[in-house]
Amino acid sequence: MSQRSSLRVPSAAVSRENSSREPSPTGPTRSGSVxxxxxxxxxxxxxxxxDEIEFHETSGGRKFRKHYCLRCNPVEGPVFDTCWTSNAKTHLLSKHKIDVESLSSSSLRDFSFNRDKYLALLVLLVCRRKLPFNIVTWPEFRQFCLTLNPSIESCLISSRSTLVAHITKVYTFYRDQLQVKLQNAKSSIHLSADLWxxxxxxxxxxxxxxxxxxxxTLQNxxxxxxxxxxSHSGPQQASYIxxxxxxxxxxxxxxxxxxxxxxxxxxxxxAVSIALKDEYxxxxxxEAHRIRCMGHVINLSLHAFLLANSKEALQAKITLHSPQIPPASHL
Structure with missing residues (x-):
């Protein structure tokens, strides 16, 4: 793929070291707590x-690091970002009904677990690494998750059918995005197909x-x-396309x-040509839109040359796979 696809599951939060943060007071609040x-x-x-914007630059040339809310669901809309703790507190309270000043240390541990992100990353892990769906039932995997945060046991999924449902949901979401990209294409959409x-x-x-x-931008x-x-017949392949x-x-x-x-x-x-005429x-x-895979042609030629035991066998092999090529005696 020549260009990295923009379709992606958001990755886990990265290190926050060396980030520019607004100083925050540590005095008593309205409730008397710290x-x-x-x-x-x-x-x-x-x-x-x-490709998210990393810094906010003021008119005076100062740069402040942007922070993006872990609680916002990117599927539902833009993720809130800010450089300032005051704005962050206001957003958490107004959007997510979370008052960070009233959180106890134990509830902070609960809150720091983002279930939407956990599900997104679990789907990514299972699909990309070809893991079995019943990974969510493995005692070792559950113990690993609970070691990272012991207070999230009730948030973990424990059914393979639930995992499959989330995979289907993610697939549908990205398929809809792909449809929009295809329909907005500035060029024709060229197709390549192969059976495996x-x-x-x-x-x-x-x-x-x-x-x-x-x-x-070229997309593949x-x-x-x-x-x-x-079957592998032409009409059957055409039905899928x-x-x-x-x-x-x-x-x-x-x-x-x-x-x-x-x-x-x-x-x-x-068959595809007939369907395009009938439906669209x-x-x-x-014939004009048919391109033959050069790699496949070269591969067949080498096999025929290396494995043939006579001139006649070589010509028969070439004719079998490429009947449009004339016999060697005519070249």
Missing amino acids: AASPETIWSSFRLAEG TSPNRTSFLGVHGQWVDERY MLIALPECTI IELIRSFDIGRNIGFFTADNAGSNETCLR EVEYDA
């Missing part, structure tokens, strides 16, 4: 992540998209991975199609 220290207030915030069979003999059709986004992304449960085009509503913006030399890809693209009234020339 005012919350900056450390207490900033424990509910994190530093900038990814897993070690347990389950077949998948990987569909990869390439386009220029609204910022005129896996946009679908349907399971092929029926047509469903993908239909679900993202990008039928009027399909560009070139890259695949290997298998004959099924010819019939697949012809788009004239899509299957």
Whole structure:
């Protein structure tokens, strides 16, 4: 992937060392208790992540480090940020109904656990590292979480079905974001597809998209991975691709199609062309938009050359996979 995708699960809070913080008074408050220290207030915030703005610069050229609220859910809207403890306290009280000055040390420990972030990172861990869904039931994993914060036992999920539900929710959220990006593309959306069979003999059709986004940046992304449960025929592959085009509503913006030399890809693209004509009234020339994967062509040629035991066998192998190439005697 040439560009890092902007679709990401927020990472955990990073170290807050060397951050610019507003001095906070430590005298008595209206309730007679000791005012919350900056450390207490900033424990509910994190530093900038990814492409977020790290500093606020005043007109005089002074820079103050921004802090982002850990309690705000990025799915629901922009995450609140501030450089000042006073603003941070006001936000926590008005938005999240949390009065940091009245929190006891034990409730502070409870509050410092962000369940939304825990769920997001758990989904990321399981999906990216290919861990089993029942990890949430492992005594060792639960003990590890409780070692970090003993007061969060009631907040941990303990059912694999609950984890699957959260994974589905995250997938739906990012799929909707991907749909918006595809529909806002400044270029045609070029597709590449290939079949793959897993070690347990389950077949998948990987569909990869390439386009220029609204910022005129080249994007490369896996946009679908349907399971092929029926056959590997061209019409069957076409049904998965047509469903993908239909679900993202990008039928009027399909560009070139890259695949290997298998004959099924010819019939697949012809079926896609017919569907685009019927559903979107788009004239899509299957032959003109067909690109053959050069890596696959080279691989087949090398196999034929290295493994053939005669000139006739070599020519037969080449003709089998690339019938459009004339016999060697005609070259």
